[in-house]
Ligand SMILES: C=CC1=C(C)c2cc3[nH]c(cc4nc(cc5[nH]c(cc1n2)c(C)c5CCC(=O)O)C(CCC(=O)O)=C4C)c(C)c3C=C
C-alpha cells in the first residue's frame with residue numbers, strides 16, 4: 001500500500017521545542033441521534049482491532065444489518081444520559097485534561113502542552129497531533145485513558161497514533177504509556193472514590209467490580225486484558241480490606257453472539273438479585289470517565305436486572321471523573337514518564353513538607 005509522507009514548513013534553526021502530552025479516550029457520538037450514531041458506529045466498528053473478522057464478511061454484516069438497526073437503538077440509550085453540555089464521556093475527558101494541565105503547570109518549570117483526542121469521532125488523533133506539531137511539540141507523551149490494556153482499546157489508540165506518525169516527515173520523539181492497571185496512585189484513587197461514596201451512603205453487602213468485556217478468544221490469543229482487570233479488582237479489594245466473599249469481578253457490554261469474558265455482569269446481578277441480596281454497589285474501574293456503559297448499562301439496566309430478580313438496594317458508584325486523587329495520580333504518572341524531558345519544580349506540597357521537616361528538626365535540637 002502506498003503512503004504519502006506529508007510536507008512540513010521549512011525547518012527553522014532555534015525554533016521552539018516543546019513537550020506535549022496527549023490523552024486518548026475512546027470517543028463518543030456528536031449527538032444522541034441515529035444519524036450521528038451511524039457515523040460513530042461505522043468508524044468504531046470498522047476498526048480492525050475492535051472487530052477481528054474477515055473484512056469482506058464483516059463489511060456485509062456491518063452495512064447490511066448492524067448500521068440499519070443499532071444506530072436507532074443506541075441513540076435512544078444515549079438520549080437518556082446526554083447532558084446540556086453534551087456527552088458525559090467528552091465532558092469528563094475535557095475537564096480531566098484541563099485539571100491535570102493545571103497541576104502540571106504548578107510543578108514543572110517547562111510547561112507541557114496537554115491535549116486530548118478520541119480514537120473514534122472528535123477531536124480526532126490526527127487533528128490533535130497536527131495541532132501539537134504546529135504548537136512546536138517535538139516530544140510527545142501519549143497516555144491512553146484505559147488503565148487495562150486491550151488490543152481493542154489502548155492497542156487501538158496506539159495503532160492510530162503510529163498510523164498518523166507514519167505520515168509525518170519530521171516525526172516527533174514519542175513515549176507511550178500503554179497501561180497502568182496496578183499503578184499505586186490509580187488504585188489509591190479508586191479506593192478513595194469508593195470510600196468517599198460509602199461515607200455518604202453506607203456500605204453494601206456485595207461490591208460488584210465490573211469491567212468492559214472483550215471476546216474470550218482474544219484472551220486465548222495473548223491479550224493481557226483479562227489478567228489486568230483481575231489484578232485491578234484484587235488490588236482495589238485489598239485497598240478496601242474486603243474479604244473474598246464481599247466482592248466479585250465481572251465483565252459487561254457483550255457485543256454480538258460469540259463468547260466474551262465471563263462472568264457476565266448482567267448474570268452476576270441477576271443471581272445476586274435471586275439470592276435476595278440486601279444491597280449491591282457496582283463500581284467500574286476500567287472507565288475513568290462516566291459514559292454510556294456506566295450510566296445507562298450499569299446504573300439503569302443493571303439496577304432493573306438486580307431489583308426485578310428480587311434484590312434490594314442498588315447503588316452505582318460514579319467513575320473517577322474529576323476526583324482530585326485521580327487527577328494527582330495522572331499528574332504523577334505523566335511526570336514519571338516525562339523524566340528527562342522536563343524539569344520538576346518543588347510543589348506547594350513539597351515546600352510544606354520541607355517547612356514541617358525544618359520545624360521538626362528545630363524542635364529536636
Ligand atoms: C474500557 C475499555 C473498552 C474496551 C476494551 C472496549 C471494547 C469493545 N467495545 C465494543 C463495542 C462497543 N463499545 C461501545 C461503547 C463504549 N466502549 C467503551 C470502552 C471500551 N470498549 C466506552 C468508554 C464506550 C462508551 C462511549 C460513550 O460514548 O459513552 C459501543 C457503542 C455504544 C453502543 O452502541 O453500544 C460499541 C458498539 C467492542 C466490539 C469491543 C471489543 C472487541
Ligand SMILES: [Fe+2]
Nearest residue numbers: 026212253293
Ligand atoms: Fe466498548
Ligand SMILES: [Fe+2]
Nearest residue numbers: 253292293297
Ligand atoms: Fe453497552
